[in-house]
Amino acid sequence: MTINQIDIKLLWGRAASRCAFPDCRIELTQDSQATSSSLPIGEQAHIVAKELNGPRGESLLTKEERDSYANLILLCPTHHKIIDKNPEDYPVEKLHAFKTNHELWVQKTLSPALNLNQQAGELIYTNIIDLAVEYCHLSQWHQWTSLALEDPPRWFFELPHDVYKFRQKILSADFPGTLIELEKAVKTLSILLNKAANTFQENYNYEIYQCSDGRKFYNGIRFYKILEWNPERYHKLLQEYDNWVEKCHQLIIDATKAANWFREVVKRDINPMFFAVEGKFIVTYSPLNFSIESLLPEYTQEEKDRLPDSLSKNDE
Known part of the structure; x- marks a missing residue:
């Protein structure tokens, strides 16, 4: 089974296309064909491994649940490799905490900036409408x-x-x-x-x-x-x-x-x-x-x- 597009979109959106590993937060690209991009390719890492014999693979999660948004964390290639090579240091609970804290950081830090850009655009249009009515x-x-x-x-x-x-x-x-x-x-x-x-x-x-x-x-x-x-x-x-x-x-x-x-x-x-x-x-x-x-x-x-x-x- 592969990861659904809706889960991929949700993961990338809530992570703001950044690595969820603490103090990394590097911007990532989703396009593996973008060879000219200076951004590393983001990886949709499994918290509980896709396979039973994989890192943190022992779980009651079904195959569908293992490929769902709830079991995924967005990471850069370096930190994906680190967590999978050291599963004892990065158990399931710790990775869920990484993901939750990162998404909270996105909401507090990046979302206001994104909303500010949107508000600026709306302000420009509203001002132009007012100018048209007046002038x-x-x-x-x-x-x-x-x-x-x-x-x-x-x-x-x-x-x-x-x-x-x-x-x-x-x-x-x-x-x-x-x-x-x-x-x-x-x-x-x-x-x-x-x-x-x-x-x-x-x-x-x-x-x-x-x-x-x-x-x-x-x-x-x-x-x-x-x-x-x-x-x-x-x-x-x-x-x-x-x-x-x-x-x-x-x-x-x-x-x-x-x-x-x-x-x-x-x-x-x-x-x-x-x-x-x-x-x-x-x-x-x-x-x-x-x-x-x-x-x-x-x-x-x-x-x-x-x-x-x-x-x-x-x-x-």
Whole structure:
């Protein structure tokens, strides 16, 4: 009979891939083919020998019990050889004590470090989610995107700067690499929102407007309206204006796709209650200023698979 994989996994995991002999605790490798590794190959040593005539072999344990996790201790080759050559000095009870003390040491010494790494990763993701809610104004998404989809577009005064700060935070984030889709979604969201803000503000096609309540906005201007009588220049500027508005609107719709992707992944992998009550992000606009349309922009799976790599470097 051979040792079951579940017993092997349990043994290596609880020993933290280290020799259980006191004051050794050397790191071990499980891969006998890893000839380039500087780590010694770990050995799953039997406390009660596998065979009756082996070291400490006289026991009532069955063959199955002899190959179980309870009768195994993880050792380096040197200490495996020592305990088997000197069974009188290393009886069953002593080896069980070695194993128990080693696993307690792992729990007290190594497990907190492992948990700390996990906690650090979770902290990074949680912080990024909080940044997205704040800097992307997710709680006011429908309100601010409705303004950005007007003709001409309008933006909250603080929004372009917040979007820029969000992009910088994502660029500098030390992502753990454990939730890959979440990282892809938030990178896509930051790229598209930054591109939307830059496009809106290009060539300074806006003016600052302050409401009676003190709130400020960036209002897009119809820059094709010129004082001089110059039909050729007028129509040229009108075409540029239409193209600019179309580009501004499309980027907001694309960013809403990214926001819905981000919400979906956060709900699935981090917090099931994330915007659960509010629901998905929608946009409302008048494409031809004749009727109001509400859209629920979402990516297809094929689009998600290509993002954010499919966005050009210019989009960043």
